Amino acid sequence: MADGVHGLGSLDASPPRWMDSHHGPGRRRASPPCSPRVPYARPLPGPNGPSRDGGRGGPPNTRHAPPFSPTGKASMQFFFWSGASIVLTYIVATGIIHLAGHPRGLSTLFFTEMWERFSFYGMRAILMLFMLAAVEDGGLGFDTAKAGPIYAMYTSMVYLATVPGGWLADNFLGQRKSLLWGGVIIMVGHVLLAMHGLTFFYSGLACVVIGTGLLKPNISVIVGQLYSAEDKRRDAGFSIFYMGINLGAFGAPLMCGYLAQDPRFKATLTGWGLDPVNAWHWGFGAAAVGMFLGLVQYLATSHQLGKAGLEPSPPKDEAEALSRKRTLNIGIGAIVASLAAVGALAATKPELMTQGNIKVAFTILLFGTVVAFFAKLFLAGDWTPNERSRLVTIFVLFCGASIFWGIFEQAGSTLTIFADESTHNSIFGYEFPSSWWQSLNAVLIVILAPVFAWMWIRMSDKNPSYPFKFAIGLLFAGLGFALLVGGATLSSGGMRVSPLWLFGVYLLHTIGELCLSPVGLSSMTKLAPARVVSLMMGVWFLAASVGNFIGGSVAGYYEAFDLPTLIGVVAATGVVMAIVMFALVGPIKRMMKRNEEAGGSGD
Structure with a gap:
């Protein structure tokens, strides 16, 4: 046994059950003493007899150093093949x-986005696990009631930040500067996450939010600027660009x-004389390295972009220029005032600065933004009565998209x-x-996307309408969690279930994504009156923000509810919303047709 036991080795001379062949690489965390349903708190036999860690053995809050081999040969092989x-x-x-x-500029953006998504999805893959891991295992020791809301607010803000990030680039910075500064801030965020301490942790999350808000909406704009509107290569160029996203999401x-979880890398750390408990921070550090590589290749090859994205959109007249500056000043003032208010509250009423109150405040902010937007x-x-009915339908689509992403984006949480x-x-x-499960969606996208493209072409005139595909996407999202009810029921006795349960969930969710995601924004733009078409991208990002908040919040109840019941509620929500969308397919199709005939947005 390695010397990382810190004097606790006498408690259990045998390897912990989380390292045995039946359980594989895992984590250990303390069980909340008052949780109504704690799956890992059932008295199952372990190396020490009945335990409170899901049968993985050993007393709660005790870190057992596994019997690592110091050779690190497996890690070296992994790094070689990765390189x-x-x-x-x-x-x-x-x-x-x-x-x-x-x-040639497409390759610059392809690899920049690949590495940015590598950093984002790499950190996301281990974020929830890091928060839940026991302090003795190098984690933060949170329970799901605390970790879920943090994850929810972080992922929600990532998408919410894209709206002001896109506006700043369009009106003041230009897309190229926004991309560069966004990448730098993202890298700094991951470096902070690789350090120890809650201050670094929360500061790192904030930096990733700000940086992603600057980079994410603008790199796609630059891709579009590489081609003229009538260039036949344009669609193929975007397809190649999106492949970079999936490659980053797969490898991260x-x-x-x-680096964060695998015993083979922890064996390597032990062989190097380093404490394997710090493996989590190596994982976050890898995300920082990924963004660094993206920035290096961007700076080295950005000359291939020509003038694309160099300058912001010029104002039409002096009035518009003044309006932009006024909006910017109001935004900066609101941020400064908010930070000052929070600081004053923390100094004078620290008892009010609880996570529960922060979540309530964020919920009000998020849904207040939705109300203000609509x-x-x-x-x-x-608006004419017909236009108002279309706006109501857009709101229904917004709700459907929010629920879909709320189910789909539980990949990183529940x-x-x-x-x-x-x-x-x-x-x-x-x-x-x-954490490797989070690579599966990207693999399935790469495999199934050509199949779906071929299938839609083959169906020709029988190709389902956009609203019908939207409803199908929601249905498959709900069915994914409906399938998982069976796995959750089997696991409620403390057993580990077959990986086929999760594979089925990811397969159904990926099918749903391929049905809904490509047509969601297009459906909204086809319905929107011409004067508000430009707002539809904001509606789509706002739906993703709300959905991510919902998805992370569900994880906060993982221990508070019976697991099959919790998962069943999520499944029922998706299926019911799908039924609503199926019922609206006919009216939505008629509205879209009338809008196109009246000279609406079209595609």
Whole structure:
């Protein structure tokens, strides 16, 4: 046994059950003493007899150092093949872009986005697990009631920040400056997360939110500026660009999860004379390295972009210029006033600065933004009765999209907890970290996207309408959690279930994403009156923000409710919303047709 036991080795001379062949790489965290339903708090036999950690053995709040091998051979092999895969990706992607005759700048943006998504999804893959891991295991020791809201607010703010980030780029900074500064701030955020302490943790999350808000909405705009509106290569260029997103999303959980969780890397740390309890911070550090590599290649090749994204959109006249400056000053003033108010409250009434109150305040802010957004939409002009009905329908689509993302985006929260606590994380005898499950969606997207594209073309005139695909997407999201009810029921006895349960969930959710995501924004723009079409991107990002908040919040009740019941409620919500959307398919199709005939937005 390694010397990382810190004097507790005498409590249990045998390896903890979370390291045995039946459970695979996992984590240990303390059980909240008052939780009505704590899946890992059932008295199951372990190496020390009955335990309170889901049968993984040992007393609560006790870190057992596994019997690591110091050779690190497996880790070196992993790093070698990871590096080889990255080199191969650069060669293949650059070759495809060059041979297909696309602008050279596309490769710059492809790899910048790939590395940015690597950093984002790599950190997300281990974020919830890090918060839930016991302090003795290097984590924060939170329970799900605390970790869930933090995850919810963070992921929600990431998407909420894209709205002001896009506005700043369009009106003041230009897309290129926004992209660069966004990447730098993201990298700083991941560096802070790689350090110890709650101050660094929360500061790191804030930096990632701000940086993503600046980078994410603007890099896609630059891709579009590489092509003229009538360029036939445009759609193919975006398809290649989105492949970079999926490559980053695929590789990130594998690398960051390996560094943070896998016993083989912890063996390497032990062999280097380092404490394996710090493995989590190596995972966050890998996310920082990913963003650093993205920035290096962006700075080295940004000359290939020409003038795309260099300058903000010029104001039409002096009045618009003044309006932009006034809006900016109001925004800065609101931020400064809010920070001052929070600081004053923390200094004078620290007892009010609880997580519960912070979550309530954020909930009011988020849904207040939704109300204000749609109030502006409805009051933007003297709408005809037909136009008002279309705006109401857009709101229904917004609610549907919010619920879909609220279900789908539980990959990093509820599904990750289920993978870590209740699933056999192994395939053909190979055990893997629970965070690796978050790579599965990207793999399935790459495999199934061409199949769906071929299928829609083959269906020709029988191709389902946009509203029908929207409803199908919601249905599959609900069915994914309906399937998981069975797995949750089996695991409620403290057992770990087959990985096929989670595979089925991710498969159904990916099918739902391929049905809904490509047509969601398009459906809204087809319904919108011409004068508010430009607001639809904001509506879509706002739906993603609300959905991520819902998804993370569900994880906050993981221990407070019976797990099959909690998952069943999520499933029922998705299915009921799908039924509502199916009922509205006919009216929505007629509204979209009338809008196009009247000279509406179209595509």
